[in-house]
Amino acid sequence: MISIPKSTLVLAVLTVASPVLLPLPAKAANFDFGSTAVETLNYLSANLEGRSVGTQKEAETVDYLVEQLKGYDYSPILQPFDYQFRGQELTSYNVVAERPGTSGKQILLGAHYDSAPSNSTLDRTNLEGTNDNASGVGVLLELAQRLEAETAHTVTFVFFGAEEIGLVGSEFYASSLSQQDIDDTLLMVNLDSLVVGDKMYFNAGRGAATNPSWFEYRDLALEIAAENGIAAESNPGFNDDYPKGTGCCSDLESFDFLMPVLAAEATNWDIGDKDGYTQTSNPNVPGGATWHDPATDNREFINEVFPGLIEERTRNYTLILDEFIDRVNAKSVPEPMSILGFATALGAAGLMLKRQSDRYD
Numbered sequence: 001m002i003s004i005p006k007s008t009l010v011l012a013v014l015t016v017a018s019p020v021l022l023p024l025p026a027k028a029a030n031f032d033f034g035s036t037a038v039e040t041l042n043y044l045s046a047n048l049e050g051r052s053v054g055t056q057k058e059a060e061t062v063d064y065l066v067e068q069l070k071g072y073d074y075s076p077i078l079q080p081f082d083y084q085f086r087g088q089e090l091t092s093y094n095v096v097a098e099r100p101g102t103s104g105k106q107i108l109l110g111a112h113y114d115s116a117p118s119n120s121t122l123d124r125t126n127l128e129g130t131n132d133n134a135s136g137v138g139v140l141l142e143l144a145q146r147l148e149a150e151t152a153h154t155v156t157f158v159f160f161g162a163e164e165i166g167l168v169g170s171e172f173y174a175s176s177l178s179q180q181d182i183d184d185t186l187l188m189v190n191l192d193s194l195v196v197g198d199k200m201y202f203n204a205g206r207g208a209a210t211n212p213s214w215f216e217y218r219d220l221a222l223e224i225a226a227e228n229g230i231a232a233e234s235n236p237g238f239n240d241d242y243p244k245g246t247g248c249c250s251d252l253e254s255f256d257f258l259m260p261v262l263a264a265e266a267t268n269w270d271i272g273d274k275d276g277y278t279q280t281s282n283p284n285v286p287g288g289a290t291w292h293d294p295a296t297d298n299r300e301f302i303n304e305v306f307p308g309l310i311e312e313r314t315r316n317y318t319l320i321l322d323e324f325i326d327r328v329n330a331k332s333v334p335e336p337m338s339i340l341g342f343a344t345a346l347g348a349a350g351l352m353l354k355r356q357s358d359r360y361d
Helices: 035-047 056-071 130-146 168-175 179-184 212-227 299-305 309-330 339-360
Strands: 077-085 088-099 106-112 154-160 185-191 199-204 261-267
Touching (some): 035 056, 035 130, 035 309, 056 130, 077 168, 106 130, 106 168, 106 309, 130 154, 130 261, 130 299, 130 309, 179 185, 185 309, 199 212, 199 309, 212 309, 261 309
Parallel strands (some): 106 154, 106 185, 185 261
Antiparallel strands (some): 088 154
């Protein structure tokens, strides 16, 4: 389980002895995949446009996330961090929520909630950021909503602040981790810009190029997609700066090389400079990308050019990642014991309890 130093964030520490058997997460959600994700995407786009660093909309977004998570029976924590931007001293927050597990290990999932700030040539106070990154926030919130109370590994959801000015929030979070925290984290999953793009992608971090076993989680996500008839790919590696099967350029970079990383994104690694920045070959999208553009990264434009894509992509990513969390948790559960083996283990446990009791009689 991640423990953030008290100087930056106060978290309750849960200490659990290793159990004989680990519980599987029980799923009880009875609503369509993507429903909450779309609802969240629409709310952020319509009511919290221009949610860049240092704005009132950013603060309102933090409040919104906290209230939503409380409604899903979490006790969200704010992790504040200070930074400088354009000569100003600012404070932002990572919003952290977790479902405690029993294994001592953790699955970490994140998405940034801020939008790109205005500059001298472009006013972004009305930037909806529907794709970048209301889509990632929406899917992450729904995954949190769907996760039941009992889970093998602790599952931690982090909504990062200040991504658009240099991954500030995620770097702060990553730097607060101890070596033990890192060792206990199975992987980090990053969700960013999940709608606009010719293809769905799951990529490992660039650290996997030198640690091939880290491709395991990328392969699992692609396997789940295929089982559900969903077309998903991995970076083909046409650009030498981005090795085959790896991704880059979002909050995943703050964790890459520390631990296995899985990046979920929609784009097109086959076109443009083949670096993932050119999202689509659709001629109706100027320059092939909607990044940070108030005129194109909004619901009206996306729905007009790509009708139904918001609903399709949020559904597909939620379905795949919901199953992904289940599978990663299930891998930690031992094979069922025989009746004799169970009786032996039970007898040994009873003897240990008796011995402990005798010590205090």
